[in-house]
């Protein structure tokens with residue numbers, strides 16, 4: 684399922700956590716179910732498709748109030764405020780949880796990101812077996828296309 688929205692300021696805790704997220708402005712009645720998902724992220728300020736770690740919910744660990752849709756984009760550094768992102772959810776990893784401490788939340792997010800990036804590796808491995816998937820990988824920016832010989 685594809686979600687699109689403009690990046691708006693969050694509570695700015697993500698930076699302290701070490702996992703800054705882009706918070707998307709999405710109408711509450713179209714938000715997906717709470718959880719943590721792997722997603723493909725596209726946007727006008729992104730030079731390629733990224734794999735992102737998406738969190739949907741009211742952030743029970745930090746006593747958030749509203750349900751939010753936010754995405755951490757490993758490997759991307761830059762300012763996305765005010766720009767539109769399109770996020771396609773690929774796979775649900777787990778549900779939202781209330782952790783006993785920020786430290787525990789941080790450890791879990793590290794684990795989530797590892798898992799999400801390993802999905803990317805699985806995709807690469809599958810690519811080696813099935814040529815018709817290569818195009819998808821190139822689109823995802825997972826594979827550099829070989830320079831053409833002159």
Ligand SMILES: Cc1cc2nc3c(=O)[nH]c(=O)nc-3n(C[C@H](O)[C@H](O)[C@H](O)COP(=O)(O)O)c2cc1C
Pocket residue numbers: 693694695696697698700702703704706719736737738741742743744745753754755778779780781782788792795796
């Ligand atoms: C991959 C990922 C998983 C997350 N999982 C949870 C969770 O299970 N419980 C929770 O309370 N917050 C979770 N969060 C949300 C963080 O609490 C949130 O990103 C942080 O508080 C920063 O929010 P802010 O940018 O609005 O300040 C998750 C965030 C990410 C990126």
